[in-house]
Amino acid sequence: xxxxxxxxxxxxxxxxxxxxxxxxxxxxxxxxxxxxxxxxxxxxxxxxxxxxxxxxxxxxxxxxxxxxxxxxxxxxxxxxxxxxxxxxxxxxxxxxxxxxxxxxxxxxxxxxxxxxxxxxxxxxxxxxxxxxxxxxxxxxxxxxxxxxxxxxxxxxxxxxxxxxxxxxxxxxxxxxxxxxxxxxxxxxxxxxxxxxxxxxxxxxxxxxxxxxxxxxxxxxxxxxxxxxxxxxxxxxxxxxxxxxxxxxxxxxxxxxxxxxxxxxxxxxxxxxxxxxxxxxxxxxxxxxxxxxxxxxxxxxxxxxxxxxxxxxxxxxxxxxxxxxxxxxxxxxxxxxxxxxxxxxxxxxxxxxxxxxxxxxxxxxxxxxxxxxxxxxxxxxxxxxxxxxxxxxxxxxxxxxxxxxxxxxxxxxxxxxxxxxxxxxxxxxxxxxxxxxxx
Amino acid sequence: xxxxxxxxxxxxxxxxxxxxxxxxxxxxxxxxxxxxxxxxxxxxxxxxxxxxxxxxxxxxxxxxxxxxxxxxxxxxxxxxxxxxxxxxxxxxxxxxxxxxxxxxxxxxxxxxxxxxxxxxxxxxxxxxxxxxxxxxxxxxxxxxxxxxxxxxxxxxxxxxxxxxxxxxxxxxxxxxxxxxxxxxxxxxxxxxxxxxxxxxxxxxxxxxxxxxxxxxxxxxxxxxxxxxxxxxxxxxxxxxxxxxxxxxxxxxxxxxxxxxxxxxxxxxxxxxxxxxxxxxxxxxxxxxxx
Numbered sequence: 207x208x209x210x211x212x213x214x215x216x217x218x219x220x221x222x223x224x225x226x227x228x229x230x231x232x233x234x235x236x237x238x239x240x241x242x243x244x245x246x247x248x249x250x251x252x253x254x255x256x257x258x259x260x261x262x263x264x265x266x267x268x269x270x271x272x273x274x275x276x277x278x279x280x281x282x283x284x285x286x287x288x289x290x291x292x293x294x295x296x297x298x299x300x301x302x303x304x305x306x307x308x309x310x311x312x313x314x315x316x317x318x319x320x321x322x323x324x325x326x327x328x329x330x331x332x333x334x335x336x337x338x339x340x341x342x343x344x345x346x347x348x349x350x351x352x353x354x355x356x357x358x359x360x361x362x363x364x365x366x367x368x369x370x371x372x373x374x375x376x377x378x379x380x381x382x383x384x385x386x387x388x389x390x391x392x393x394x395x396x397x398x399x400x401x402x403x404x405x406x407x408x409x410x411x412x413x414x415x416x417x418x419x420x421x422x423x424x425x426x427x428x429x430x431x432x433x434x435x436x437x438x439x440x441x442x443x444x445x446x447x448x449x450x451x452x453x454x455x456x457x458x459x460x461x462x463x464x465x466x467x468x469x470x471x472x473x474x475x476x477x478x479x480x481x482x483x484x485x486x487x488x489x490x491x492x493x494x495x496x497x498x499x500x501x502x503x504x505x506x507x508x509x510x511x512x513x514x515x516x517x518x519x520x521x522x523x524x525x526x527x528x529x530x531x532x533x534x535x536x537x538x539x540x541x542x543x544x545x546x547x548x549x550x551x552x553x554x555x556x557x558x559x560x561x562x563x564x565x566x567x568x569x570x571x572x573x574x575x576x577x578x579x580x581x582x583x584x585x586x587x588x589x590x591x592x593x594x595x596x597x598x599x600x601x602x603x604x605x606x607x608x609x610x611x612x613x614x615x616x617x618x619x620x621x622x623x624x625x626x627x628x629x630x631x632x633x634x635x636x637x638x639x640x641x642x643x644x
Numbered sequence: 645x646x647x648x649x650x651x652x653x654x655x656x657x658x659x660x661x662x663x664x665x666x667x668x669x670x671x672x673x674x675x676x677x678x679x680x681x682x683x684x685x686x687x688x689x690x691x692x693x694x695x696x697x698x699x700x701x702x703x704x705x706x707x708x709x710x711x712x713x714x715x716x717x718x719x720x721x722x723x724x725x726x727x728x729x730x731x732x733x734x735x736x737x738x739x740x741x742x743x744x745x746x747x748x749x750x751x752x753x754x755x756x757x758x759x760x761x762x763x764x765x766x767x768x769x770x771x772x773x774x775x776x777x778x779x780x781x782x783x784x785x786x787x788x789x790x791x792x793x794x795x796x797x798x799x800x801x802x803x804x805x806x807x808x809x810x811x812x813x814x815x816x817x818x819x820x821x822x823x824x825x826x827x828x829x830x831x832x833x834x835x836x837x838x839x840x841x842x843x844x845x846x847x848x849x850x851x852x853x854x855x856x857x858x859x860x861x862x863x864x865x866x867x868x869x870x871x872x873x874x875x876x877x878x879x880x881x882x883x884x885x886x887x888x889x890x891x892x893x894x895x896x897x898x899x900x901x902x903x904x905x906x907x908x909x910x911x912x913x914x915x916x917x918x919x920x921x922x923x924x925x926x927x928x929x930x931x932x933x934x
Binding site for chain 2: 295298301302320323324325411412466467468470471610611613614617618619621622625627628643644
């Protein structure tokens, strides 16, 4: 009998121990709703803008200010999700399970459209229209980026103004005085740099080939109005057009003749490192890279003074607000209201000003003043904004408009394009076939 | 005796319940959803019968991934296991320093796959990697490649990363070899058998079951292989190094096509089952030696 009781106790203990891990963290998941019925509403906010992310100090400051301003009413609790891809994966899984956080940062990942397809996004039209200050911050481009079928679903804080950087010292060594204004001049400069023993371009192909895709988009934009219209088209499913094919051919030339050996298969970090270590003379990237130039853990002291900034040949610059924050439908209307307040706060003129001064981020709204403090902290940014203002052709970047599954395809096929295994026509056909899978 | 029988299912119950909840239910879900049009972008699942399976066999990416997976299983079950057994057959004779070799050969197997992948990304780096540097120093610059990013070299380069390090196989086979009765080997020696004959005609048959087990482990390792490929080539260039788990991941995470991804999942289960049956039948793993 004693043995039986002992055995029964052991089995029970084993079952309880094994099943202990199966329960969800119900207390934590329900905190927003439970507290929503009380005085203070807690907004759980997962973000990849944490840790070493350049926007982390901005987000921390805004959360702190918001919690102070709305003390006793609303409170943001940050949930750190390091890494963009981890964040995207998390949101997609939560979208699948219908358990999205109240506020999602759409970024350049097309998360808004995925959420809209599930009908879980709160329509912000009335909230924006009833607040003239908020509405004034929407430029036409921002309105287009964040609206669908005439309804406003998101709000941007960040502009996406992208040109390229060049090393003035390496340019001088090759006898070049400044950036090219036409593509013919650009290729001529590449030849001169190469002849002087300098690698002209820092490129990449892995992790969606961000840097290389920027050059490709700029090359497409040079092919006239139809090409620019193509770049503005959201999620195109046909890449077999003359502008894309020509640009793919020119990128093939870049990868074969004008870049470092490790560009093929290299990630953004490889390209950035090649530029920062003066192994390559030019890199296409946005103003957020500027803080790296004076970071002595990444570049040699004095490197920042050697860097110049330019818009692309043909007077082109990438200029489109990055898709912003959106609010998801919640069971508790009070939590939705809190989330709307948070989005309004995070995209306010003040928030954009903070991001400009702390991070060197380009504001989404043209209303935000480029202060002396920002100019002093980021002189290259002020120079770039002046240059960008002169650009005659503007559009969104190629990656922002493509279906997300094409990002992997680009990474897989660019090495084959570089080796000549596939032609530019085949490259565009492969993009088309994969786009049509969506 | 009867009382003891009552306790057996009671003790098994917690494990069985956990298995049902964590594996069996999701497994059934995988089979069911593989018969459905099921995407992140749509509100509901729609039953479409075998359409996903028909599409799968017309999908060039799937055929390539299937071929790569099968080739990797074959290489791992033969070359990798063969190498591990070969080293075990040297070490069981306890030559000088055998303990050191046994431990040293195990080291690569205890390094995490992510770290291993990063090491080899640098070894194969076309600009400053060890492989190209050695070739250049030897005056063989024409043999340098972008090893992981050229279609002709990517597959063998990735294969190299895991094939040569058979520490687990060596350890398991060696442990079994060391339990073989010394008198059997002595008897063979008295009968004039050479070392080679003892290894091939006596030891290998005696080690048949553990070799079969290591082959099963090798096959399942290849069926699960993901992180090493993801970090080194992400399945590229093109689809040159894509295997079934990587294709499943891309279909799930990038294309958000859950139904089709689960169809690939079912094919992985089917392939795994076929591999297990073939290995068990060929090596008669479940049968007695004599």
